[in-house]
Structures are given as C-alpha cells and as structure tokens.
Amino acid sequence: MTEDVTSLQERLDSQKSTIEAICKTAGVAGVSIGVLHGGEIVHTKHFGFRNVADKQQADGDTLYGIGSCSKSYFAAVAAALVEEGKLSWTAPTKTIVPEFNASSQVVKDEANMIDSAAHRLRLSGAFHLTFQGDGDHLIHTKDFWTYYTKLSSVTSLRASWIYNSHGYSVLGAQIERVSGRSLAQCLRDYVTKPLALDRTVCELDFHTTPNFAKPYAALADGTPYKLPCRQDFRGHFFEAAAGIYTSLNDTLKYASAVLEAASKLPLKADGPIRESDQLFTSHIPVVNPSFRERSYALDWIRTQLPGVVGVMGDNRRILPIDQLPVIGRGATPRLALYHQGATVGYFPSFYLFPETKSAVMVLTNSIANCDAADWIAQTMIQALFDDKDPIDWLELTRKFTRQCLQYYDDMQDEVRQKRQAGGPKRDLDAYLGDYYDNTGIFYIRIRRHPEKEDALQLEFQGLKKHAYQLRFFYDDTFEWTLSRDETAKRARYHQFDQEYFNFHFHSSDGTAMNSLTWHHDPMVTKPETFERGKSGGLA
The missing domain is CATH 3.40.710.10 (DD-peptidase/beta-lactamase superfamily)
Structure with a gap:
C-alpha cells in the first residue's frame, strides 16, 4: 500500500x-x-x-x-x-x-x-408464498420441487x-x-x-x-x-x-x-x-x-x-x-x-x-x-478513494x-379514497373458507375476525400466527393494507404496491365465493387464482 x-x-x-x-x-x-x-x-x-x-x-x-x-x-x-x-x-x-x-x-x-x-x-423470483413475515418459512423443503414449478417463465x-x-x-x-x-x-x-x-x-x-x-x-x-x-x-x-x-x-x-x-x-x-x-x-x-x-x-x-x-x-x-x-x-x-x-x-x-x-x-x-x-x-x-466529486x-x-x-402513507390514502361506503353487499359468511393454490401446498384461510364483527381475518397456511385483518374495500374485494409500523412489527420487508394487499373474491353462482385472486408476484402479469376448498363455513 x-x-x-x-x-x-x-x-x-x-x-x-x-x-x-x-x-x-x-x-x-x-x-x-x-x-x-x-x-x-x-x-x-x-x-x-x-x-x-x-x-x-x-x-x-x-x-x-x-x-x-x-x-x-x-x-x-x-x-x-x-x-x-x-x-x-x-x-x-x-x-x-x-x-x-x-x-x-x-x-x-x-x-x-x-x-x-x-x-x-x-423465472419469476417472487417468494411471497413462502415468506409472510415473522421469520417463518411457509413452504417446507419437502415441497420445494412442487413449489418451484409455480415460478413463471417471464421470458426465454x-x-x-x-x-x-x-x-x-x-x-x-x-x-x-x-x-x-x-x-x-x-x-x-x-x-x-x-x-x-x-x-x-x-x-x-x-x-x-x-x-x-x-x-x-x-x-x-x-x-x-x-x-x-x-x-x-x-x-x-x-x-x-x-x-x-x-x-x-x-x-x-x-x-x-x-x-x-x-x-x-x-x-x-x-x-x-x-x-x-x-x-x-x-x-x-x-x-x-x-x-x-x-x-x-x-x-x-x-x-x-x-x-x-x-x-x-x-x-x-x-x-x-x-x-x-x-x-x-x-x-x-x-x-x-x-x-x-x-x-x-x-x-x-x-x-x-x-x-x-x-x-x-x-x-x-x-x-x-x-x-x-x-x-x-x-x-x-x-x-x-478520496473522490473529488463528493456526494x-x-x-x-x-x-x-x-x-x-410516503409510499406507506400513499397506500393508506388510496384505500381511504377508494373504499366503497355501506360495506359488502353479501353476508361475510359467503367469503369464508380455505383457498388453495394450484399445487395444494399453499392456502389462505378466510374466517370471521374474532374481535371485529364487520371484518374478516386471513390466515396464511391457516396459522393464527400469520393472521391479518381483512377489511371490505369495494365490490367483492377486501384489503389488508399495512402501515409502516405494522410492517416493521411483523418483521416484513417493504411492500409499496397497494394492489398486493387486495384479495378479489369470485363467485360462479352469485352466492358463495368459489375462488380468490391475489396479485402477489409483480413479475407476472396476471394475479394467481386460489380455489376454495372443502373447509368453508368457518365461524
């Protein structure tokens, strides 16, 4: 030197x-x-x-x-x-x-x-199904090769x-x-x-x-x-x-x-x-x-x-x-x-x-x-290196x-501005159930919120530890948008896209929901569909 x-x-x-x-x-x-x-x-x-x-x-x-x-x-x-x-x-x-x-x-x-x-x-690099905060892995190693096939091919x-x-x-x-x-x-x-x-x-x-x-x-x-x-x-x-x-x-x-x-x-x-x-x-x-x-x-x-x-x-x-x-x-x-x-x-x-x-x-x-x-x-x-053009x-x-x-504040503002007045047109029971991805190894449980009569609760992999309040947004869409402090306390990484926090429910007969879509992977154009399983009607 x-x-x-x-x-x-x-x-x-x-x-x-x-x-x-x-x-x-x-x-x-x-x-x-x-x-x-x-x-x-x-x-x-x-x-x-x-x-x-x-x-x-x-x-x-x-x-x-x-x-x-x-x-x-x-x-x-x-x-x-x-x-x-x-x-x-x-x-x-x-x-x-x-x-x-x-x-x-x-x-x-x-x-x-x-x-x-x-x-x-x-291949799409998103890992939102395996990690949802709190330090846990929601997809197990034994399921890796099945899970890996979910990664979409973005180009050649x-x-x-x-x-x-x-x-x-x-x-x-x-x-x-x-x-x-x-x-x-x-x-x-x-x-x-x-x-x-x-x-x-x-x-x-x-x-x-x-x-x-x-x-x-x-x-x-x-x-x-x-x-x-x-x-x-x-x-x-x-x-x-x-x-x-x-x-x-x-x-x-x-x-x-x-x-x-x-x-x-x-x-x-x-x-x-x-x-x-x-x-x-x-x-x-x-x-x-x-x-x-x-x-x-x-x-x-x-x-x-x-x-x-x-x-x-x-x-x-x-x-x-x-x-x-x-x-x-x-x-x-x-x-x-x-x-x-x-x-x-x-x-x-x-x-x-x-x-x-x-x-x-x-x-x-x-x-x-x-x-x-x-x-x-x-x-x-x-x-x-003693740069002569200091920053x-x-x-x-x-x-x-x-x-x-500001991004966190903007997401909260977007929810306030777009939320429909009057609440959902359906009874909340219509949305309850377990919604599975196409591999069957990842699911989202939707249940009544245990403390709020007008809200639902989502649970990733049906785990109480990975529960979030799910609130009516508009039509058949519910949201779980997080503030910066909520994100920090759940040991989550930054997420700035409000659409990420929206679950869109779908019904084939106009009554109970049979699927939900969630755009959790920004690299893929279409949101992923999760089909409702047989464990609906949870109280």
Whole structure:
C-alpha cells in the first residue's frame, strides 16, 4: 500500500458523524464497518448497539445475518466441487438432480449451474408464498420441487437477468447431492476451515450463541423496534441463498481471500477460493442500458466506476435507478464487485475492488427505512478513494427515507379514497373458507375476525400466527393494507404496491365465493387464482 496510511485513516474516521446521522435518520440500531486497502485492514468501527435495551455495543466478533450475501460463499463451495470433478458448471441440472422441474420445458431440459447462480433462468423470483413475515418459512423443503414449478417463465432462458434466490436453492441441492454432505458441512469444509473463519455459520442456535446482534426494524419515526424472531434457514431450501450469519472480522478475512482470487483473473486461483475464471467473470448483463460494464458474475455484480451501484437493494425500489448517485467521479476508474443482502432484522452491503485489493464491508442489524447499509458503504468508498466529486450521503438518506415512508402513507390514502361506503353487499359468511393454490401446498384461510364483527381475518397456511385483518374495500374485494409500523412489527420487508394487499373474491353462482385472486408476484402479469376448498363455513 503506497498511500499515506495516516491520511487514509483520517478520511475514513472523518465519516463518523455522517454515519451516526444516517443511522438515526433511517432507523438503524447498530452497524459494523470494516475497510481493507492494499490487502490490509485499515479501518474498523462499530456504531449504535447490538442490543439497544442493554446498550451493548458490537465488536469484531458480533454475529449478524448477511442474507443474500451468503450466496457467494456457496458459489465458492460449488467452485471447489467443480475443481474436484464432482460438479460441472455447464452440465444440465437434471443430470445431477433428476427431480429438477420448472414451468418452462426449456429450463427443465437445459438449465445448468451457471444459469442458476447467475440468475439467468428468467423465472419469476417472487417468494411471497413462502415468506409472510415473522421469520417463518411457509413452504417446507419437502415441497420445494412442487413449489418451484409455480415460478413463471417471464421470458426465454438466458435472455436477461432476473434476481432469483430460488436459483441458489437449486445450486444448494446440487452441492448436497454430489458431496453427500449437508450445506453446513460443505461450508465448513470448503470455506470456513480453509479461511480460518471461526464466526461464520449457517447452523446455529439463536438463543445460546453468544455475542449475537439482536434483530430490529425501524418504525416510521426511526425508532428501532426489537423483533421477536430471526429467520432460521437450517435445512430449508433457502439456506444456500441467505442462511449465513457471520462477523465483521470474518467478513474481512473472506473479502481478503476473494480479492486474492479475483485479482488473478483470468487464471485459476491457487488459494482456498477456486475457479476464479467462473466466479468473477461476467455471465449476463444487469439492468441495461449501461454505458459502462454492469454485469453479474456468480453472486457478485460487476460495475465499472464511475457508475451507479447498489442496484439490487431497497434504494432502487424506493426511487428509480436514474436517481441513484454516480460514485467514483473524479477518481481513478476501477472495477467494483459488490452484493447486497437482507434477512429478518439484518441488512449487509459488501464491496470489493480487486485492482487495489480494497474492500468495504458493512453489517447492520436493522430493516431500516431505506437501504442505509448501502449508503454507509458508499460513504466509506467515497472516503477510501478520496473522490473529488463528493456526494451528500446524509441528504440522500433523508430523501430516500421520506419517499419510503410516503409510499406507506400513499397506500393508506388510496384505500381511504377508494373504499366503497355501506360495506359488502353479501353476508361475510359467503367469503369464508380455505383457498388453495394450484399445487395444494399453499392456502389462505378466510374466517370471521374474532374481535371485529364487520371484518374478516386471513390466515396464511391457516396459522393464527400469520393472521391479518381483512377489511371490505369495494365490490367483492377486501384489503389488508399495512402501515409502516405494522410492517416493521411483523418483521416484513417493504411492500409499496397497494394492489398486493387486495384479495378479489369470485363467485360462479352469485352466492358463495368459489375462488380468490391475489396479485402477489409483480413479475407476472396476471394475479394467481386460489380455489376454495372443502373447509368453508368457518365461524
């Protein structure tokens, strides 16, 4: 590292007040930040609390969930198995996992491991049937291959990029099939042991594991609300997609190993991270058009700076890509490899720069009112490379937080404006029953609300824990629109489309309902139909 270390550290330290203000504005309980430069750790810092009630601060060994940033670890596992000759990047998936199935015959016959890992299957990536808040998985692993066929084919195989965590479920199944070991054991054998990562796990007990950051979600006023649950991925089909919990110290070790491998392209790495020519090369463009490169490797987005980054997080959902900042202006052009993640109570943001062996790793323990983890990461990147065209990250946080909260207010306004006066024309009993999807493995129970005579209650999978008040909206449509605070307290991710919260009931004979439609998947034009089963008439 040729740069003056003192000057670099002063720039990084000078971001303290900005980061504290970002956390307060967006509602982040705690954050841990690490920076590598020239392959060396040049900065670590912890803000806020891993446990707000007890005022406990995080340290380098504090565990955080990393959600989708887990994918690169399991891609590295797959790469090691390829090098051992047990897996193939290009062999059809069905030759390894015969039960592999899909709604598209072409995907079923031709899809391979790179297609799954690079998100180019072009299947809908929505997961609203398996996750409805409160940290639970509503679809069990035993039903995965039946459930997987529900993912609609949006366009042809390899035509373009659609982010889809189910692809890593398929990759995980291939890893387990050829290795004869669990994903947790493979992670230990191929990643954590070789890299001496002693706080990186996907198989743990949330209640007994020490030094664990508590999970939070931000209320509308920015107050961190402690969540009673975490998402447990042990043995679930999303384990390879989002199941890892790790610490800042371990993420810095991991980043160093990845940088070492990525810096040797196009040659194969000779360290623990193998098959670098596949892991870090471009496999499909991401979010076109883009003047500079913006493509997907295997769980790393490649972006040439100056450019827009953070395109897979909540900030791009809050405002369009043309309102995201361009970083790297006034600095030396360089390649960024990055990924963002989310799980219940945790948002991370990982950035690597192979040319300078630099990294910015950010871990947070909050579902904030914007993707604050990514704004913090970009704040540190700007300081790291001393960009001469500085961006006001705090003002961006304020802007995106305001817009996020405005969406919730707008949904409530839409319901108030469109709700028909006078209530439903039918007796509420006409709507009662269990409504099943076309696989029979997911259903929505509609029953009388136990406390409100003029309302119904929906229960996903018939579970009282997953119940929501269902209110008359118009005609035969009922809604369960949530406020920001209700969303936060149920450990749900942001949902800004009011139509998502509408159930449209249908009757074939003009009396009792025989189906409902729900547009839960924005990638699919038509809403899904749920047919009423035989358990209607619930009181």
